[in-house]
Amino acid sequence: MDKMVETTETLQIIKVFWFMAISGTIAYLIKLVIGFIGGEFSIDDIELDNEDFQYFSFQTLFMLVMSIGWMGIFTIEYLTWDLLRGISISVAFGIFVACIEVYIFYKLRSLHEIHVGNTQNAIGKIGKVYLTIPENGTGEVQVSFEGSLKNMKAISENGENIKSFTDVKVIGVKDNTLIVSKVQ
Known part of the structure; x- marks a missing residue:
């Protein structure tokens, strides 16, 4: 049983x-x-x-x-x-x-x-806009730092539209998004 x-x-x-x-x-x-x-x-x-x-x-x-x-x-x-x-x-x-x-x-x-x-290390570097940064919007830039070329999200310093292939300088970082301005 x-x-x-x-x-x-x-x-x-x-x-x-x-x-x-x-x-x-x-x-x-x-x-x-x-x-x-x-x-x-x-x-x-x-x-x-x-x-x-x-x-x-x-x-x-x-x-x-x-x-x-x-x-x-x-x-x-x-x-x-x-x-x-x-x-x-x-x-x-x-x-x-x-x-x-x-x-x-x-x-x-x-x-x-x-x-x-390590995005802070991108500050001061020159890169190119990869995807257009729309007015008051987010685009993408290619920037070389730490020994490699990286595509990173980016916004423009004063909210302006920045077209693809424009040279930009990284002037800051906010929430892992690069803040860029056009190179004069």
Whole structure:
């Protein structure tokens, strides 16, 4: 009788793992595709300590659920481990995989921050308008600093229209947007 109860419990847990694996995989793939095509969820990220980096997102949650599900199926159905051991290993594996994903995104974001964090070094440099800066609007300039040519958002000093290919001088930076004036 105890063996039958244990088998029933195992079957119920396996159903839960299959549900987690399939729903987590589908949700993760949908979120991945939306990310690739440029879409975004408005409530996607839950911010913890640092405003600049969101540690926990729906994508991480989907990865966690998916990993727990697939590892649970693997440990209980294929390795035939007992429930406690299978559940423990699958939860630990899911947390491990989610932590790896958070770490990878943290490192990728830090690569971007290196580029954006040094815009003050562009002040005083001469560049060219790449995309016309409209009157009281934002355009794009190409400016060389820190050993490379960068395309950066820019506004004109006095709100004037500056056409493409016009030489400009960077006179300031505001919110990672260059403030430029025409070279006389």
